[in-house]
Amino acid sequence: MPDFKKQSRGKNIAENVNIGKQKYILRLFITGVMLNSINAIRNINKICELYLKENYELEIIDIYHHPEIAKIEQIIIIPVLIVKYPKPERRLVGDLSNSEKVLEILNINLP
């Protein structure tokens, strides 16, 4: 387990996340240009750039284009972020403005 106490936020945390492991796999379900969907896109981008750097794969799925995926994933509320990897799968509903909650479901502990 990386020793976060010895490292600063941001870049160094990103370097220690998932070293030698598979990337984070994230799916964000949105709908059109609704305000919360737009905010969710911008917020997840910020968090990924700050804490995950290149250790992630993000798919942003508009349910208009892929209602079948929404059915498979049992989506009820939009926007919703699904963390497919690392397991277990976790979800967070809403515009992702609460970064602490997002980091919690990403299993990222800040020093």
Added chain:
Amino acid sequence: MNNDITDLLNQTKKLFNDKDELFLKLHEAIIGIKNGNVDAVFVPGEKGEKGLKLNDGDQTYRNFIENMSEGVVMLHADGTIIYSNLSFAKMVNLPIEKVLGKNMRHFIPSTDIETFERLIDGYPVDHSKVDIISLNVNGIETHFIVSLNKLKIHNFTALNCVWTDVTIQKQTEAALTSAYHACKNEVEDLKLAQKKLTLLYNTLKEDIHNTRR
């Protein structure tokens, strides 16, 4: 008998677990709706799943834009693609899930970045601009007329871009220009040849005249 009881117990346990899971999902959904930070509820229907938007009215326009052959993207002021129709995703040869959230600059070659920055900067809301920009698609530059409109949505300024592929027109223009220059060179060569022939004719005519004397 014991097996039946065990099966029944297992089924009951599964039902309780499913109920708990569903309760959690619904609880989260209700909290989300109450807090106002969700956009839509997605529910199963008899004829397929239906998304119910909590604040809607735009479905007709959405269908219209989605069926356009031109690429349509909406950008946040920082260039993040917050909306794309399928035509634009096809233009850049990516699945649409990989287009949304990217910065528009990711798709523009360095030769046209300055044009793009000029296009998105320095003019007011509700005004539009048009220019020709290339997109870098798998290392191949394709040319587009871009019509850009700045507008206010929700609480920020967005950029609505319509991309019309003019690659074929550009190629035709290049071919016509090349053909024109080739023709022009041929005409010059023919003129030169004609001059030489005229000179030769005059020389021969004079020689014949001198011989007859």
